[in-house]
Amino acid sequence: MPLFCRYYAQKYPEIDDVVMVTVRSIAEMGAYVHLLEYNNIEGMILLSELSRRRIRSMNKLIRVGKTEPVVVIRVDKEKGYIDLSKRRVSKEDVERCTEKFAKAKAVNSIIRHVGELLSYTTEEQVEELYLRTAWHFEEKYKKQACAYDVFKQAVIDPKILEECQLDEETREVLLTQIQRKLQSQAVKIRADIEVSCFEYEGIDAVKSALLAGIKMSTTEIPIRINLIAPPLYVMTTQTTEKQDGLRALEGAIEGVTTVIKEFGGTLTIKMAPKIVTDVEEADLARQLEKAEEENREVAGDDDEEEEEEGMGELAIDSEEEVGEGKKEEVVVEGKKEEAGEGKKEEATKEEAAKEEATKEEATKEEE
Known part of the structure; x- marks a missing residue:
């Protein structure tokens, strides 16, 4: 039987906390949801808190099974009622909540798996392990989900876990799972830019600007620039450090911008650096x-x-050949005409000879 435990030390969220929920059902008053970070306790998004606009289609706003961030507007810890709002969540809240949830979920997966490997049978045992490890660091640094960053640092420096007051076996199992699941993985970061220059330098100016961006790459964060279709270029890098990679591409874009402007050209950011x-x-x-x-x-x-x-x-050669063929035909026809004229001359001579013979006979008769 799988063991479960909430992600944070407190059993209920505080008002104005942004939490991740999964929609379980939709009723006339609103939508019933489960708070994933708090061991799936139930909450409700009132109909009036679904959208700032007039609701035309409920399915377009919220669907059963969908997971999304919402903000806590009321909490009754005695009765266990939690009212939530979707319309009050800003874009920045969504990004922060998504990142925090992903980190807390990774830590929760590690803790639960350690409990399974150590043959824990109750959720109280898992909670005790949480108290000695993840929640210990969250209490120490006064920040939810910070245990993820501490565990990640433990991959490089295992001594960090010595303050957790764990027995040797538990610490070894925990460290093994941390190293297996939180080993740094390379992320791909991309930005799309348009670079153009209509001055005398033209394409040479664009090349110089792009080279300036490529020169800002390092061994740890190599930067590549590829042409999609003029004037659109894609700038990419791959690194294990997300923030460093984003800053590297931002710096490279600034370098390209500086050079292309010196030549009278322009750079337009079509897509800012982001993890793809x-x-x-x-x-x-x-x-x-x-x-x-x-x-x-x-x-x-x-x-x-x-x-x-x-x-x-x-084709021209063929036409010449055809022309020569026609000339030959003309020549042949000329020969035929010459032959015909020769026959006519022979016939005339015969007629003249006959006339002379007739005259001679007539003369003899007269004599």
């Missing part, structure tokens, strides 16, 4: 492949033009 998913990475790969195919097609068009020019020369 595997789906977005695959889409980028398709775009780059398509760009390469288009470049190959352009080169192929040049070859075809050369071939067409060659065929034109052949």
Whole structure:
């Protein structure tokens, strides 16, 4: 039987806390949800707290099974009632809550798995392990979900766990799970920019600016710039340190901007530096492949033009040959005409000879 435990030391959230919930059912008064970080205790989003606008379709606003951040507006710890609001959550709240939830969930997974490996049978045992480890660090640093960062540091420096007052076996199992699940993984970061220059330097100015951005890469954070289609370029890097990678691309964009402006050109950020998913990475790969195919097609068009020019020369040669053939036919016809004239001359001579013979006979008769 799997063991469960809330993510934080307090059993209930405080007013104005942004929490992650999963919608379980929708009723006339609102939507019933489970608070994932607080061991799935029930809460309710009132109908009036779903949206700032007029509700035309409930399904477009909220769906059963959907997970999303909401803000706590009322808490009755005695009765266990928790009222929540979706319309009061800002974009910044969503980002912070999503990041905090992901970290707390990772820590919860580690603690529960350690409990399973140590054959814990009750949730009280899991809670005790939480008190000695994750909640100990959250109390120490006065920040929820900070245990994730401490555990991640323990991958490099295991001595951090010595203050947790754990027996040798528990500490070894915990450290093994931390190293297995929180080993730093490289993230891919991307930014899309448009770089153009219509001054005399033109393409040379663009090249110089892009090279300035590439020169800002380091061994730990290598920066690459690829052409999608002029003037759109994609700038990418891959690193285990998310924030350092984002700052590196921002710095590279500033470097490109400085150089291109010196030449009278412009740079427009189409997409600010962000961590990309595997789906977005695959889409980028398709775009780059398509760009390469288009470049190959352009080169192929040049070859075809050369071939067409060659065929034109052949066509001209063929016309000349045809012309020569006609001349030959004309010559042949001329010979035929000459032959006909010769026959006419022969016929005239025969007639003249007959006339002379007739005259001679007539003369003899007269004599």
